[in-house]
Amino acid sequence: TDYNWGYRMERQEGICLGMKEQRCPWPRGKGVGGTSLINYMIYTRGKPRDYNRYEENGNTGWSYKDVLPYFLKSEKINIPEYLNSSSHSTGGYLDVEWIPFKTTLVDRFIDGCAELGYNQIDYNSGEELEGASRVQVTMRSGRRVSAAKAYLESVQYRPNLHIAEKARVTKIIIDPKTYRAIGVEFVKNRKRRVVYA
Known part of the structure; x- marks a missing residue:
C-alpha cells in the first residue's frame, strides 16, 4: 500500500503455520514516522x-538502567494515576494515555484476574510484569501520535x-x-544522495 512496505517474514520452523508459504506479514510503515503510522x-x-x-552479551550502554532515562525523556504520560510516578515522565514529546475505547469486558477481565491472584499492574514500571492492565497507547486525546507527530510537529x-519527501x-x-550516526544515504528521484548531520 501507500503506507506499508508489504514485507513478509522468512519461513521459520514452527511459526506462521496457517500462512501461505509459512510466511507471516511483517507490516512496516512507509512514510515520515515509519511504522508508527500504521x-x-x-x-x-x-x-x-x-x-x-543485551548488556551481558557485550552491548555496553543497553542495560535497563541505561535506557530508562531515554524512555523517560521521550515520554509525556497523560494517565492520571501515573502522573506522579517515578516510572513515568510528563516532559517528553511522545504522548501516552489509556486506550480511550473500553468495554465493560475490560474491567471484568481485570477483576477476574484479581480473583485469580493477579494484581493490576503498570507494565511499564520496570517492576512487576505479571498481572493485568489496560493498554497504554501513543495517543493524544484519542488520536494517533506517530513518531513524526511527536517529534517533528513542533x-x-x-x-x-x-x-x-518521497525519499x-x-x-x-x-x-x-565513535560509533555515532553522522549522516544518511538516501535515494530520491532515482538519484543516490548523502547528507551529514
Missing part, C-alpha cells in the same frame, strides 16, 4: 531483564530542518571511531 499504538518498553541481557518549520533511506552512516 502500528497498533501500544506503548510498551519491554522487560528490564531483556535489556540487561519543529517542522525550523530553517535547519529539511524533510525529504528512501538506504544506509545510516556511522563514524568508525
